[in-house]
Amino acid sequence: MIIQIFGTPKEHRHSKPYHDHVFVFSIVDDHIWFRNYQISVPHNESDKVARGGLDKMTLIEVGPRFCLNPIKIFGGSFGGPTLYENPLYVSPNQIRALEKKQKAGKYSKKVKAKTRRKMHELSNPLEPDEFADMWKEQ
Structure with a gap:
């Protein structure tokens, strides 16, 4: 050949x-x-x-x-x-697809973290502060 x-x-x-x-x-x-x-x-x-x-x-x-x-x-x-x-050959299309998945995974992690934070805030409300109105003028 x-x-x-x-x-x-x-x-x-x-x-x-x-x-x-x-x-x-x-x-x-x-x-x-x-x-x-x-x-x-x-x-x-x-x-x-x-x-x-x-x-x-x-x-x-x-x-x-x-x-x-x-x-x-x-x-x-x-x-x-x-x-x-x-x-051992990996086609360029497979490399691009993996990069796209990684970027999508990064965004979905942010969205999941945001919803977890909201759920945590709703399940653990802050206690009212007794000194919050102490320095307000009347």
Whole structure:
């Protein structure tokens, strides 16, 4: 599947008879990380490197660099039996719904607290204060 996506078609007019790039696919944190490296040879030497001269070659990351988070892999193209389903994936719609529920829960807590306070005030009335009229002018 990866060769079909990232490979150069056979006898394509921009294809080259040599390899100058390396694609790296690694799986870290349940994501597929993609890196693109260029094989570099020092320019002060001759253009061709001997077969055993791999120690003179270096890899330089040229990009692009991206991360894939597969959700589902189907048996066919865009359909068919599900071969893989990511159990850790949470859709943005579910995240928005949870945020909306939390905001609604916050408001309902305020309303419930207000009604509890009213019920408490009605069940426990204040006693009349005998000194309330002491400083009023007559």
